[in-house]
Amino acid sequence: MAKGKQQDAWVFFGEVLKERREAAGLTQEELGGLVFVSGGYIGLFEQGIRKPQLDVAMRIDEVLQTGGIFERTWRKLINKSPYASYFSEVAELELVATKICEFAPPVVPGLLQTPEYARAVTVATHPFATEEFIEEKVTSRIDRAAILRGTTRPEYWAVLHENAVLTPVGGPAVMAATLDHIATLARERRVLVTVLPRAVGAHAYMTGSLKLMEFEDQPPTAYAETAFSGTLLDDPAVVKQAQRAYDLLRVATLSPAASLALIESAAEDYRRCATTT
Numbered sequence: 001m002a003k004g005k006q007q008d009a010w011v012f013f014g015e016v017l018k019e020r021r022e023a024a025g026l027t028q029e030e031l032g033g034l035v036f037v038s039g040g041y042i043g044l045f046e047q048g049i050r051k052p053q054l055d056v057a058m059r060i061d062e063v064l065q066t067g068g069i070f071e072r073t074w075r076k077l078i079n080k081s082p083y084a085s086y087f088s089e090v091a092e093l094e095l096v097a098t099k100i101c102e103f104a105p106p107v108v109p110g111l112l113q114t115p116e117y118a119r120a121v122t123v124a125t126h127p128f129a130t131e132e133f134i135e136e137k138v139t140s141r142i143d144r145a146a147i148l149r150g151t152t153r154p155e156y157w158a159v160l161h162e163n164a165v166l167t168p169v170g171g172p173a174v175m176a177a178t179l180d181h182i183a184t185l186a187r188e189r190r191v192l193v194t195v196l197p198r199a200v201g202a203h204a205y206m207t208g209s210l211k212l213m214e215f216e217d218q219p220p221t222a223y224a225e226t227a228f229s230g231t232l233l234d235d236p237a238v239v240k241q242a243q244r245a246y247d248l249l250r251v252a253t254l255s256p257a258a259s260l261a262l263i264e265s266a267a268e269d270y271r272r273c274a275t276t277t
Contacts, residue, residue: 009077010092011048013070018046020064035059041234044218049096051077051089083140086230090211090223091144093232097154097213101246104209105161105196107169108178111145112158112185112193117178118142120170148190156191159249160259162198165266172274179267186260194253195262204248212239212246 021031021042028046029039035056044050052060057070064070083091094100094111102109107121118138126133147153160182168175185191196203208226222233222242233239254262 010051013073013077014046014048017042017060017070020066021046024064031060031063034063049218051092084230087225089232090230093213093215093221094144094147094154096215098216099155099157099214101157101212102210103159103161103205103246103249104164106164107167108160108164108182109158109209110141111148111156112178112182112191113141113145114174114178114181115142116174117170120174148185153190157250158191158193159196159246159253160193160263161196162262165195165263168270172270176267176270176274179263179270183260183264183267186256186263192256193259193263194250194256195259196249196253200252203252204245210242210246212243
């Protein structure tokens with residue numbers, strides 16, 4: 001399902017939710033209280049801006065006595081997404097974020113990957129997958145990066161761990177092209193990238209990747225991911241902790257100029273290696 005059509009489907013989900021809620025004589029705040037979310041989140045669900053977690057959809061079904069319509073619709077829409085179920089909402093939120101801050105220590109973050117780099121990562125994690133599956137994953141990842149080229153692109157910050165720069169994912173030629181791509185985005189001032197040196201040792205976020213997102217008309221969120229799962233975090237206190245961890249990471253990085261010099265130097269080293277092998 002194309003992104004636009006999928007988003008339209010979630011808008012329809014929200015419209016049906018609003019109709020059922022009003023038919024039950026409940027305000028957004030009242031329904032929110034019954035399903036353990038805020039009334040503001042019910043409003044975001046009804047506008048198609050946010051997507052409820054499965055357990056919330058099931059509680060809505062129970063409260064509104066719908067016979068499971070929201071659970072069934074949720075499962076159908078999630079199954080049609082090219083993303084893992086735990087990442088689907090994150091990909092949609094990226095489209096409306098005004099600021100994105102990211103740290104993915106083992107690899108280059110998805111929004112900065114080239115198709116060849118994305119393919120190498122996908123094949124490594126799905127060695128028995130069909131070519132169709134691989135292409136779908138790569139295409140969906142590269143399509144997400146279109147937000148960095150738009151006129152209304154978000155302010156994008158990325159902290160790269162030096163290990164991600166020095167690990168030859170896909171081989172020297174792929175790494176050279178990927179680092180060139182990142183350097184070009186930085187020089188065009190589309191992104192701000194800094195590098196966390198290996199010499200720093202222990203750092204403020206050592207449990208996986210972290211993404212922070214800010215929006216014009218809704219609270220900030222954090223997304224934490226490990227190898228096999230991810231969690232979208234809404235609680236203000238938890239998001240504040242995540243923001244503090246990212247701030248601590250950022251102060252430990254090289255300056256933007258020094259980081260760009262390191263990235264371009266590493267790209268040149270990979271390029272020389274590629275021509276001699």
